[in-house]
Amino acid sequence: MGSFLELNVPIVLLVCAGLGLITLQLCRTWWRLRQIPGPLPAKITNFQRMVWVGTKRSHLILQDMHEKYGDVVRIGPNMVSFGNPKAIPTVYPMRPGFPKSDFYVTLRPYTRGGGALHAIFNTTDEKLHKQIKNPIAPFFSMTSTTSYEVLVEDVLKCLVKQFDQRFAGNYEVFDLGQWLQFFAFDVMGTLTFSKRYGFLDQGRDVEGMLGTIAAFMRVGAPMTQIPWLDYALRKNRFADFFQRLLHQTASLSILGFVGKAIKEKQDKLEKGEAKSRDDADGRKDFLTRYIEVQKNNPEIPSWAPTAWTFSNVIAGSDSVGSVMRTIMHNLLLYPQTMERLYDELHAANLSRPFPKYSEVSNLPYLDACVQEGSRMHPPFALPFERIVPEGGVTVLGHFLPAGTVVGGSPYVVNRHKPTFGQDAEVWRPERWLVDDPAARKRMEQGNLTFGAGRRVCLGKHVGILEIKKIIPILVLDYKINIVDPEKFAVENSWFFFQTGLYSQIQKRPEAAIDNQA
Numbered sequence: 001m002g003s004f005l006e007l008n009v010p011i012v013l014l015v016c017a018g019l020g021l022i023t024l025q026l027c028r029t030w031w032r033l034r035q036i037p038g039p040l041p042a043k044i045t046n047f048q049r050m051v052w053v054g055t056k057r058s059h060l061i062l063q064d065m066h067e068k069y070g071d072v073v074r075i076g077p078n079m080v081s082f083g084n085p086k087a088i089p090t091v092y093p094m095r096p097g098f099p100k101s102d103f104y105v106t107l108r109p110y111t112r113g114g115g116a117l118h119a120i121f122n123t124t125d126e127k128l129h130k131q132i133k134n135p136i137a138p139f140f141s142m143t144s145t146t147s148y149e150v151l152v153e154d155v156l157k158c159l160v161k162q163f164d165q166r167f168a169g170n171y172e173v174f175d176l177g178q179w180l181q182f183f184a185f186d187v188m189g190t191l192t193f194s195k196r197y198g199f200l201d202q203g204r205d206v207e208g209m210l211g212t213i214a215a216f217m218r219v220g221a222p223m224t225q226i227p228w229l230d231y232a233l234r235k236n237r238f239a240d241f242f243q244r245l246l247h248q249t250a251s252l253s254i255l256g257f258v259g260k261a262i263k264e265k266q267d268k269l270e271k272g273e274a275k276s277r278d279d280a281d282g283r284k285d286f287l288t289r290y291i292e293v294q295k296n297n298p299e300i301p302s303w304a305p306t307a308w309t310f311s312n313v314i315a316g317s318d319s320v321g322s323v324m325r326t327i328m329h330n331l332l333l334y335p336q337t338m339e340r341l342y343d344e345l346h347a348a349n350l351s352r353p354f355p356k357y358s359e360v361s362n363l364p365y366l367d368a369c370v371q372e373g374s375r376m377h378p379p380f381a382l383p384f385e386r387i388v389p390e391g392g393v394t395v396l397g398h399f400l401p402a403g404t405v406v407g408g409s410p411y412v413v414n415r416h417k418p419t420f421g422q423d424a425e426v427w428r429p430e431r432w433l434v435d436d437p438a439a440r441k442r443m444e445q446g447n448l449t450f451g452a453g454r455r456v457c458l459g460k461h462v463g464i465l466e467i468k469k470i471i472p473i474l475v476l477d478y479k480i481n482i483v484d485p486e487k488f489a490v491e492n493s494w495f496f497f498q499t500g501l502y503s504q505i506q507k508r509p510e511a512a513i514d515n516q517a
């Protein structure tokens, strides 16, 4: 025995030293934010929150954490989550200097030649963000947005035609949620490239693009919690080679689609075809504008039109479809709200067949439904992470040193009861119709669905235009009933997916008369 110990003394010492170092490191990790409450494993490793995201129900886990530990919770060694909207102006200011964390690096598609592609929403470099956002920001202003209305109507026509031909006369059960997603994607295709992807025309996920985006998010979501894993497992030459072999390059197929569309558009512009069409009826799509901006400004990098277009496709399609689905799902579950909306729309004497945006944009109950839909089911549902700048910052009474990552999940923040009411879990558009303007403003500013501050959603007006264009048509023209409501399911993979909104529709008899008028 003695001789065994003697022989292995160096090994035993080495093991003890190793364990000592690991313990010391864990203590140092824990010590840094020791004053912030949270579950113990999360204080020493990010694997805990990665597992939470892997369950696809991390919004509920995070909500439980906030109920247990309070408004500010430590959910990683260096990551703090807040659940009270009062923290929004501090964490998401308008000024620069509170950059996005490496969470967003994982959302960049990998390209063989140029590494990961920066886009407006996923770049963490504030200088680059300014450089690529400023030239195109005017295309997303409220005034520019209304010029896209006619393009949205083209797609609405297609949707109505498909609904009438396929479902309205025969009680067929179909997934309304999926069709709303088809609509949102075809609108974004039309606004961006002047052409529908064909989801509505064909009634299916053409070229598997929707599945591809879902796959990109499903694999990427857990990695957002440990970004170096994303680099190690996915975004390097070696991993890229194997992913190509296994055909697991979701982001690449989206980029491939975008690249093809840009090439086609450039060819058309060179031949003067696209230009004459734009000039003829004022239907200038985003891509034409992007190419023009880049051409007229040599300081803008040549990859910018690809990045801008990628942003539209990724940030502006699923998100809009998701809010449309939430609104329709809840209107169907709570028929008294559907009736109230129908009455408001019916009484508003709207233009037919498609009400003008100017007629519906300020209808109080429609607006309340849009606010409530975006509040209840934010399409992006993990904390929007930011890095605390030099000097540190105090969030809801807790001091966070420089370098700490902090963020709020819109799912949790949007259910803050003191702000939104004790029934914040429930669909109640009426909460937005309060007489007290200060209370309404508090809720609007507390709704984190579109983000906030410097990096707030650029396409918010476009998204709301689309939603307020389609909901009146669905409500006024069709009687819809939900089938097997228990089959409706949600899945949080950063994109907050929903499936199974099975429905039957009938054309309302009065709709046909209205439409002829």
Ligand code: HEM
Residues within 6 Å of the ligand: 120, 121, 122, 133, 311, 312, 315, 316, 317, 319, 320, 323, 374, 378, 379, 380, 384, 385, 448, 449, 450, 451, 452, 454, 455, 456, 457, 458, 459, 460, 462, 463, 464
């Ligand atoms: C209901 C629909 C939408 C929702 C809920 C939504 C939500 C968001 C959120 C939460 C962010 C910020 C994320 C963060 O801080 O990490 C964002 C950013 C962005 N969104 Fe949207 N979005 C919607 C529609 C759109 C549309 C239609 C477009 C394009 C046409 C778009 C383009 C963008 C862009 C470019 C950014 C990056 C802004 C920046 O970093 O400066 N979004 N969106």
